[in-house]
Amino acid sequence: MKKTIFKQNHLLGIGHLSTADIDLILETAESFVEISTRNIKKVPALKGKTVVNLFYENSTRTRSSFEIAAKRLSADLINFSASTSSLKKGESLKDTVMTLESMNPDVIVIRHSAAGSAKYLTTFARSAIVNAGDGFHEHPTQALLDALTIKQKFGTIRGLKLAIVGDILHSRVARSNLFLHHKIGNQVNLIGPPSLVPREFETMGAGVYYDLKEGVKDVDVVMMLRVQAERGAGVYFPSIREYRKYFAITPEVFSLAKERAILMHPGPLNRDVEIDKTLADSDRSVILRQVTNGIAVRMAVLYLLKGAGK
Numbered sequence: 001m002k003k004t005i006f007k008q009n010h011l012l013g014i015g016h017l018s019t020a021d022i023d024l025i026l027e028t029a030e031s032f033v034e035i036s037t038r039n040i041k042k043v044p045a046l047k048g049k050t051v052v053n054l055f056y057e058n059s060t061r062t063r064s065s066f067e068i069a070a071k072r073l074s075a076d077l078i079n080f081s082a083s084t085s086s087l088k089k090g091e092s093l094k095d096t097v098m099t100l101e102s103m104n105p106d107v108i109v110i111r112h113s114a115a116g117s118a119k120y121l122t123t124f125a126r127s128a129i130v131n132a133g134d135g136f137h138e139h140p141t142q143a144l145l146d147a148l149t150i151k152q153k154f155g156t157i158r159g160l161k162l163a164i165v166g167d168i169l170h171s172r173v174a175r176s177n178l179f180l181h182h183k184i185g186n187q188v189n190l191i192g193p194p195s196l197v198p199r200e201f202e203t204m205g206a207g208v209y210y211d212l213k214e215g216v217k218d219v220d221v222v223m224m225l226r227v228q229a230e231r232g233a234g235v236y237f238p239s240i241r242e243y244r245k246y247f248a249i250t251p252e253v254f255s256l257a258k259e260r261a262i263l264m265h266p267g268p269l270n271r272d273v274e275i276d277k278t279l280a281d282s283d284r285s286v287i288l289r290q291v292t293n294g295i296a297v298r299m300a301v302l303y304l305l306k307g308a309g310k
Ligand code: CP
Pocket: 058, 059, 060, 061, 062, 063, 133, 139, 142, 266, 267, 268
Protein backbone atom coordinates (compact mmCIF):
# COMPACT_ATOMS: atom_id res chain seq x y z
CA MET A 1 0.00 0.00 0.00
CA LYS A 2 1.36 3.45 -0.91
CA LYS A 3 2.42 5.97 1.74
CA THR A 4 0.06 8.74 2.73
CA ILE A 5 0.63 11.97 0.87
CA PHE A 6 -1.63 14.18 3.03
CA LYS A 7 0.29 17.43 3.43
CA GLN A 8 -0.90 17.58 7.02
CA ASN A 9 -1.40 14.67 9.40
CA HIS A 10 -5.10 15.44 9.37
CA LEU A 11 -8.11 15.41 7.07
CA LEU A 12 -9.70 18.82 7.56
CA GLY A 13 -11.31 19.42 4.19
CA ILE A 14 -11.16 18.71 0.47
CA GLY A 15 -9.77 22.23 0.12
CA HIS A 16 -6.51 20.96 1.72
CA LEU A 17 -6.12 17.95 -0.60
CA SER A 18 -4.32 17.68 -3.91
CA THR A 19 -5.82 15.72 -6.80
CA ALA A 20 -3.15 13.07 -6.09
CA ASP A 21 -4.43 12.82 -2.48
CA ILE A 22 -8.00 12.39 -3.76
CA ASP A 23 -6.94 9.66 -6.20
CA LEU A 24 -4.91 7.88 -3.50
CA ILE A 25 -7.81 7.91 -1.03
CA LEU A 26 -10.18 6.53 -3.67
CA GLU A 27 -7.73 3.83 -4.80
CA THR A 28 -7.13 2.83 -1.18
CA ALA A 29 -10.89 2.78 -0.54
CA GLU A 30 -11.40 0.55 -3.59
CA SER A 31 -8.94 -1.91 -2.11
CA PHE A 32 -10.94 -1.92 1.14
CA VAL A 33 -14.42 -2.43 -0.41
CA GLU A 34 -13.92 -6.18 -0.61
CA ILE A 35 -13.19 -6.54 3.13
CA SER A 36 -16.81 -5.68 3.95
CA THR A 37 -18.02 -8.56 1.75
CA ARG A 38 -15.98 -11.20 3.61
CA ASN A 39 -17.35 -13.58 6.18
CA ILE A 40 -14.79 -12.23 8.69
CA LYS A 41 -14.86 -8.49 8.00
CA LYS A 42 -11.64 -7.56 9.72
CA VAL A 43 -7.98 -6.85 8.90
CA PRO A 44 -5.23 -6.01 11.42
CA ALA A 45 -4.13 -2.74 9.73
CA LEU A 46 -4.83 -0.51 12.75
CA LYS A 47 -4.36 -3.04 15.54
CA GLY A 48 -3.20 -1.23 18.69
CA LYS A 49 -4.44 2.18 17.48
CA THR A 50 -7.27 4.06 19.13
CA VAL A 51 -9.89 6.16 17.35
CA VAL A 52 -12.19 8.59 19.18
CA ASN A 53 -15.54 9.46 17.61
CA LEU A 54 -16.30 12.94 19.01
CA PHE A 55 -19.77 13.91 17.80
CA TYR A 56 -21.31 17.17 19.02
CA GLU A 57 -24.07 16.94 16.40
CA ASN A 58 -26.46 14.14 15.53
CA SER A 59 -25.38 11.58 12.97
CA THR A 60 -26.52 8.19 11.74
CA ARG A 61 -24.36 7.48 8.69
CA THR A 62 -21.06 9.22 9.43
CA ARG A 63 -20.74 8.20 13.03
CA SER A 64 -21.67 4.55 12.54
CA SER A 65 -19.52 4.16 9.44
CA PHE A 66 -16.45 5.65 11.16
CA GLU A 67 -17.12 3.18 13.98
CA ILE A 68 -17.43 0.22 11.60
CA ALA A 69 -14.39 1.42 9.61
CA ALA A 70 -12.22 1.61 12.73
CA LYS A 71 -13.40 -1.81 13.92
CA ARG A 72 -12.85 -3.46 10.52
CA LEU A 73 -9.26 -2.20 10.70
CA SER A 74 -8.96 -3.70 14.23
CA ALA A 75 -8.58 -0.31 15.95
CA ASP A 76 -10.02 0.33 19.43
CA LEU A 77 -12.85 2.87 19.36
CA ILE A 78 -14.31 5.29 21.89
CA ASN A 79 -17.69 6.78 21.03
CA PHE A 80 -18.11 10.18 22.66
CA SER A 81 -21.64 11.48 22.69
CA ALA A 82 -22.20 15.13 23.61
CA SER A 83 -25.56 14.33 25.21
CA THR A 84 -24.09 11.91 27.79
CA SER A 85 -20.74 13.62 28.44
CA SER A 86 -19.47 16.27 30.87
CA LEU A 87 -20.26 18.81 28.16
CA LYS A 88 -23.61 18.98 29.94
CA LYS A 89 -21.68 20.18 33.02
CA GLY A 90 -20.10 23.01 31.04
CA GLU A 91 -16.79 21.45 29.92
CA SER A 92 -15.31 23.31 26.95
CA LEU A 93 -14.37 21.70 23.62
CA LYS A 94 -10.67 22.25 24.36
CA ASP A 95 -10.87 20.72 27.86
CA THR A 96 -12.88 17.78 26.50
CA VAL A 97 -10.29 17.11 23.78
CA MET A 98 -7.36 17.54 26.19
CA THR A 99 -9.04 15.06 28.56
CA LEU A 100 -9.56 12.51 25.79
CA GLU A 101 -6.00 13.11 24.53
CA SER A 102 -4.59 12.25 27.94
CA MET A 103 -5.84 8.70 27.20
CA ASN A 104 -3.45 8.67 24.23
CA PRO A 105 -5.71 8.12 21.22
CA ASP A 106 -4.28 8.18 17.69
CA VAL A 107 -7.16 9.72 15.73
CA ILE A 108 -10.01 12.04 16.76
CA VAL A 109 -12.98 12.19 14.37
CA ILE A 110 -14.98 15.32 15.11
CA ARG A 111 -18.39 16.58 14.08
CA HIS A 112 -19.31 20.01 15.42
CA SER A 113 -21.71 22.80 14.51
CA ALA A 114 -18.90 25.38 14.37
CA ALA A 115 -17.05 25.88 11.08
CA GLY A 116 -13.33 25.56 11.74
CA SER A 117 -13.71 23.34 14.82
CA ALA A 118 -11.65 20.49 13.30
CA LYS A 119 -8.85 22.89 12.39
CA TYR A 120 -9.01 24.40 15.88
CA LEU A 121 -8.25 20.98 17.40
CA THR A 122 -5.03 20.76 15.36
CA THR A 123 -3.70 23.82 17.20
CA PHE A 124 -3.34 21.88 20.47
CA ALA A 125 -4.06 18.16 19.92
CA ARG A 126 -1.43 15.50 19.18
CA SER A 127 -3.85 13.08 17.51
CA ALA A 128 -4.64 13.07 13.80
CA ILE A 129 -7.86 15.05 13.36
CA VAL A 130 -10.55 14.02 10.89
CA ASN A 131 -13.34 16.44 10.05
CA ALA A 132 -16.69 14.60 10.06
CA GLY A 133 -18.60 17.82 9.32
CA ASP A 134 -17.92 21.31 10.74
CA GLY A 135 -20.89 23.65 10.53
CA PHE A 136 -21.46 25.03 7.04
CA HIS A 137 -17.81 24.51 6.13
CA GLU A 138 -16.83 21.00 4.94
CA HIS A 139 -17.71 17.31 5.13
CA PRO A 140 -14.72 15.81 3.29
CA THR A 141 -15.41 12.11 3.78
CA GLN A 142 -18.93 12.61 2.37
CA ALA A 143 -17.53 14.12 -0.85
CA LEU A 144 -14.97 11.29 -1.04
CA LEU A 145 -17.58 8.55 -0.61
CA ASP A 146 -19.71 10.32 -3.21
CA ALA A 147 -16.69 10.32 -5.54
CA LEU A 148 -16.11 6.59 -4.93
CA THR A 149 -19.76 5.91 -5.80
CA ILE A 150 -19.45 7.98 -8.99
CA LYS A 151 -16.23 6.14 -9.90
CA GLN A 152 -17.89 2.75 -9.43
CA LYS A 153 -20.75 3.80 -11.70
CA PHE A 154 -18.80 5.54 -14.49
CA GLY A 155 -15.32 3.98 -14.17
CA THR A 156 -13.85 7.46 -13.61
CA ILE A 157 -14.49 10.60 -11.59
CA ARG A 158 -13.31 12.89 -14.40
CA GLY A 159 -15.01 14.38 -17.45
CA LEU A 160 -18.43 14.50 -15.78
CA LYS A 161 -21.15 17.08 -15.26
CA LEU A 162 -22.90 17.32 -11.89
CA ALA A 163 -25.98 19.12 -10.62
CA ILE A 164 -26.19 19.81 -6.86
CA VAL A 165 -29.69 20.87 -5.91
CA GLY A 166 -31.13 22.55 -2.83
CA ASP A 167 -29.85 24.31 0.25
CA ILE A 168 -26.33 25.06 -1.03
CA LEU A 169 -25.85 27.97 1.37
CA HIS A 170 -25.99 25.81 4.50
CA SER A 171 -24.46 22.68 3.01
CA ARG A 172 -21.00 21.45 3.94
CA VAL A 173 -21.67 18.51 1.60
CA ALA A 174 -22.15 20.89 -1.34
CA ARG A 175 -18.99 22.81 -0.47
CA SER A 176 -16.80 19.69 -0.20
CA ASN A 177 -18.23 18.26 -3.43
CA LEU A 178 -17.77 21.58 -5.20
CA PHE A 179 -14.10 21.74 -4.10
CA LEU A 180 -13.49 18.13 -5.16
CA HIS A 181 -15.08 18.36 -8.59
CA HIS A 182 -13.62 21.79 -9.28
CA LYS A 183 -10.12 20.42 -8.51
CA ILE A 184 -10.52 17.56 -10.99
CA GLY A 185 -12.06 19.76 -13.68
CA ASN A 186 -15.69 18.63 -13.61
CA GLN A 187 -18.55 21.02 -14.32
CA VAL A 188 -20.82 21.61 -11.32
CA ASN A 189 -24.24 23.27 -11.58
CA LEU A 190 -25.65 24.56 -8.30
CA ILE A 191 -29.45 24.83 -8.32
CA GLY A 192 -31.94 26.25 -5.85
CA PRO A 193 -33.78 29.42 -4.90
CA PRO A 194 -31.65 32.61 -5.04
CA SER A 195 -31.82 32.88 -1.25
CA LEU A 196 -30.07 29.48 -0.90
CA VAL A 197 -27.73 29.68 -3.94
CA PRO A 198 -26.01 33.07 -3.93
CA ARG A 199 -24.28 34.14 -7.18
CA GLU A 200 -20.99 34.27 -5.19
CA PHE A 201 -20.66 30.51 -5.86
CA GLU A 202 -19.83 31.41 -9.46
CA THR A 203 -16.50 32.74 -8.19
CA MET A 204 -15.79 29.18 -6.95
CA GLY A 205 -16.14 27.90 -10.52
CA ALA A 206 -19.75 26.67 -10.35
CA GLY A 207 -22.68 27.38 -12.63
CA VAL A 208 -25.62 28.87 -10.71
CA TYR A 209 -29.17 28.01 -11.83
CA TYR A 210 -32.53 29.03 -10.42
CA ASP A 211 -34.45 26.76 -12.77
CA LEU A 212 -34.18 23.06 -11.89
CA LYS A 213 -34.98 21.80 -15.40
CA GLU A 214 -32.30 24.01 -16.93
CA GLY A 215 -29.69 23.01 -14.33
CA VAL A 216 -30.14 19.22 -14.57
CA LYS A 217 -30.20 19.11 -18.38
CA ASP A 218 -27.63 16.59 -19.67
CA VAL A 219 -25.82 16.07 -16.37
CA ASP A 220 -24.32 12.70 -15.33
CA VAL A 221 -25.03 13.10 -11.62
CA VAL A 222 -27.95 14.71 -9.81
CA MET A 223 -27.12 15.24 -6.14
CA MET A 224 -30.08 16.34 -4.05
CA LEU A 225 -29.55 18.06 -0.69
CA ARG A 226 -31.74 18.00 2.36
CA VAL A 227 -33.69 21.10 3.30
CA GLN A 228 -31.93 21.84 6.60
CA ALA A 229 -34.73 23.15 8.78
CA GLU A 230 -32.46 22.99 11.87
CA ARG A 231 -30.08 25.49 10.25
CA GLY A 232 -32.93 27.88 9.49
CA ALA A 233 -33.42 26.99 5.80
CA GLY A 234 -37.20 27.31 6.15
CA VAL A 235 -36.95 31.10 6.40
CA TYR A 236 -35.28 31.25 2.97
CA PHE A 237 -38.39 30.26 0.99
CA PRO A 238 -42.10 30.86 1.50
CA SER A 239 -43.25 27.28 2.19
CA ILE A 240 -42.25 23.63 1.81
CA ARG A 241 -45.06 23.31 -0.73
CA GLU A 242 -43.57 26.03 -2.90
CA TYR A 243 -40.03 24.63 -2.51
CA ARG A 244 -41.24 21.20 -3.57
CA LYS A 245 -43.02 22.65 -6.60
CA TYR A 246 -39.86 24.26 -7.98
CA PHE A 247 -36.93 22.27 -6.60
CA ALA A 248 -37.98 18.68 -5.82
CA ILE A 249 -36.58 16.07 -8.17
CA THR A 250 -39.34 14.06 -9.85
CA PRO A 251 -39.08 11.31 -12.50
CA GLU A 252 -40.12 13.88 -15.12
CA VAL A 253 -37.35 16.35 -14.21
CA PHE A 254 -34.76 13.59 -13.73
CA SER A 255 -35.43 12.39 -17.28
CA LEU A 256 -33.80 15.63 -18.53
CA ALA A 257 -30.44 14.43 -17.20
CA LYS A 258 -28.34 12.01 -19.29
CA GLU A 259 -29.84 8.59 -19.89
CA ARG A 260 -27.14 7.00 -17.72
CA ALA A 261 -27.45 9.63 -14.95
CA ILE A 262 -27.45 8.61 -11.29
CA LEU A 263 -29.36 10.13 -8.40
CA MET A 264 -27.46 10.84 -5.16
CA HIS A 265 -28.39 12.19 -1.73
CA PRO A 266 -26.11 12.35 1.34
CA GLY A 267 -29.05 11.65 3.64
CA PRO A 268 -31.03 11.96 5.74
CA LEU A 269 -33.81 12.27 3.15
CA ASN A 270 -36.92 14.37 3.40
CA ARG A 271 -39.03 12.11 1.22
CA ASP A 272 -41.47 14.04 -0.94
CA VAL A 273 -39.86 17.35 0.03
CA GLU A 274 -36.64 17.52 -2.01
CA ILE A 275 -36.91 14.03 -3.52
CA ASP A 276 -39.79 12.05 -4.96
CA LYS A 277 -40.09 8.85 -2.91
CA THR A 278 -40.43 6.52 -5.89
CA LEU A 279 -37.31 8.02 -7.46
CA ALA A 280 -35.39 7.67 -4.18
CA ASP A 281 -36.07 3.92 -4.27
CA SER A 282 -35.61 3.48 -8.03
CA ASP A 283 -32.73 1.73 -9.77
CA ARG A 284 -31.30 5.15 -10.73
CA SER A 285 -30.76 5.97 -7.07
CA VAL A 286 -27.36 5.17 -5.52
CA ILE A 287 -28.25 6.52 -2.09
CA LEU A 288 -27.70 3.27 -0.19
CA ARG A 289 -24.54 2.54 -2.21
CA GLN A 290 -23.23 5.89 -0.93
CA VAL A 291 -23.80 4.71 2.65
CA THR A 292 -22.02 1.40 1.97
CA ASN A 293 -19.08 3.24 0.40
CA GLY A 294 -18.77 5.41 3.49
CA ILE A 295 -17.14 2.47 5.28
CA ALA A 296 -14.42 1.85 2.67
CA VAL A 297 -13.64 5.56 2.33
CA ARG A 298 -13.38 6.04 6.09
CA MET A 299 -11.23 2.92 6.37
CA ALA A 300 -8.95 4.43 3.71
CA VAL A 301 -8.70 7.76 5.53
CA LEU A 302 -7.89 6.12 8.89
CA TYR A 303 -5.41 3.78 7.24
CA LEU A 304 -3.62 6.54 5.32
CA LEU A 305 -3.35 8.63 8.48
CA LYS A 306 -2.25 5.91 10.90
CA GLY A 307 -1.75 2.60 9.10
CA ALA A 308 1.42 0.79 8.11
CA GLY A 309 1.87 3.01 5.03
CA LYS A 310 2.22 5.94 7.37
N1 CP B 1 -24.57 12.33 5.31
C1 CP B 1 -24.41 12.51 6.62
O1 CP B 1 -23.49 13.22 7.09
O2 CP B 1 -25.34 11.85 7.39
P1 CP B 1 -25.37 11.80 8.97
O3 CP B 1 -25.73 13.17 9.45
O4 CP B 1 -26.38 10.75 9.33
O5 CP B 1 -23.98 11.44 9.46
